[in-house]
Amino acid sequence: MSDESIRQDEVRPEPVRRALVVGAGTMGRGIAQSIAEAGIAVSLYDVDPVAVERGVAAIGEQWAKAVAKGRRTGSEIAEFQSQLQSAESLARAADVDLAIEAVFEHLETKLALIREVSALLPATSILASNTSSISITRLAAAATRPERVIGLHFFNPVPVLPLVEVVRGMQTADATVEHAVAFVRQIGKEPALVQDSPGFVVNRILLPMINEAIFCLAEGVASPETIDATMKLGANHPMGPLALADLIGLDVCLDILETLQRDLGDDKYRPAPLLRRMVAAGKLGRKRGAGFYDYV
Numbered sequence: 379m380s381d382e383s384i385r386q387d388e389v390r391p392e393p394v395r396r397a398l399v400v401g402a403g404t405m406g407r408g409i410a411q412s413i414a415e416a417g418i419a420v421s422l423y424d425v426d427p428v429a430v431e432r433g434v435a436a437i438g439e440q441w442a443k444a445v446a447k448g449r450r451t452g453s454e455i456a457e458f459q460s461q462l463q464s465a466e467s468l469a470r471a472a473d474v475d476l477a478i479e480a481v482f483e484h485l486e487t488k489l490a491l492i493r494e495v496s497a498l499l500p501a502t503s504i505l506a507s508n509t510s511s512i513s514i515t516r517l518a519a520a521a522t523r524p525e526r527v528i529g530l531h532f533f534n535p536v537p538v539l540p541l542v543e544v545v546r547g548m549q550t551a552d553a554t555v556e557h558a559v560a561f562v563r564q565i566g567k568e569p570a571l572v573q574d575s576p577g578f579v580v581n582r583i584l585l586p587m588i589n590e591a592i593f594c595l596a597e598g599v600a601s602p603e604t605i606d607a608t609m610k611l612g613a614n615h616p617m618g619p620l621a622l623a624d625l626i627g628l629d630v631c632l633d634i635l636e637t638l639q640r641d642l643g644d645d646k647y648r649p650a651p652l653l654r655r656m657v658a659a660g661k662l663g664r665k666r667g668a669g670f671y672d673y674v
């Protein structure tokens with residue numbers, strides 16, 4: 379399937395009516411929120427019931443803020459809320475058109491989950507993974523119907539960022555790709571069809587830039603503020619690479635660079651030694667209150 383073949387005016391598969399999101403962390407919550415806002419019934423499940431409770435509460439807070447700021451009306455929010463439910467078990471998978479997993483980025487955890495969910499899903503349903511770095515082909519191999527498995531790589535914060543990389547594994551059927559692309563549009567986002575390659579497109583381009591900014595800092599080329607200002611004012615980026623690294627999490631940046639270096643077999647992706655030292659020191663960025671900048 380070429381890029382041209384995903385134009386709006388082509389194939390229109392059945393819309394998704396019921397979805398399940400597995401993993402109620404940062405990404406699962408955002409994905410469930412976006413699905414509910416599109417008027418699709420969505421259940422949120424997590425192996426940790428507290429995470430589901432927190433996830434549903436966090437989504438409710440986002441909606442309350444949207445009303446307070448006049449971006450949404452109370453009746454819109456009531457409608458969204460009626461679409462969102464918590465699921466007590468994975469058995470809910472037997473009743474959905476689409477399941478999206480957003481559990482820890484850990485191969486064995488994802489493989490076990492995919493085995494279990496794919497055995498429960500109806501034969502025509504799709505199983506999507508939000509993995510940032512694991513091969514979709516490898517994950518699909520664990521599924522009952524590998525041709526119905528695909529990558530849907532959302533970006534954080536999901537309700538704000540429009541892009542979803544639609545990742546085609548070696549076994550993924552054309553019909554699955556068409557269905558997944560239509561779903562991404564159904565929730566008002568922009569699909570980008572990409573092959574199953576380490577880092578897909580966004581992280582493969584973004585992380586080397588962040589890494590180079592860290593090399594510049596380590597070599598004393600400029601201060602963090604100056605490095606970020608150059609890219610904002612000279613390249614029109616909305617935020618500088620070091621501030622962005624703090625937002626993503628320096629541990630996550632290091633993981634992605636290691637994956638790119640290992641899986642593409644190219645040392646041009648080698649992580650900057652300063653990045654390794656900052657991760658070792660627990661300076662992980664915003665989430666820990668300190669990274670290239672302080673957040674206290």
Ligand SMILES: NC(=O)c1ccc[n+]([C@@H]2O[C@H](COP(=O)([O-])OP(=O)(O)OC[C@H]3O[C@@H](n4cnc5c(N)ncnc54)[C@H](O)[C@@H]3O)[C@@H](O)[C@H]2O)c1
Nearest residue numbers: 401402403404405424425426429480481482483509510534
């Ligand atoms: N955080 C990001 O910016 C980002 C961006 C794109 C993609 N991703 C990918 O999304 C996925 C989730 O990332 P996150 O940042 O939301 O993680 P997170 O740690 O915030 O949440 C993961 C959740 O998965 C749950 N979980 C773990 N094992 C489970 C299982 N077997 N069954 C059900 N639930 C289980 C955990 O309890 C936790 O609540 C990862 O694959 C990650 O690579 C993350």
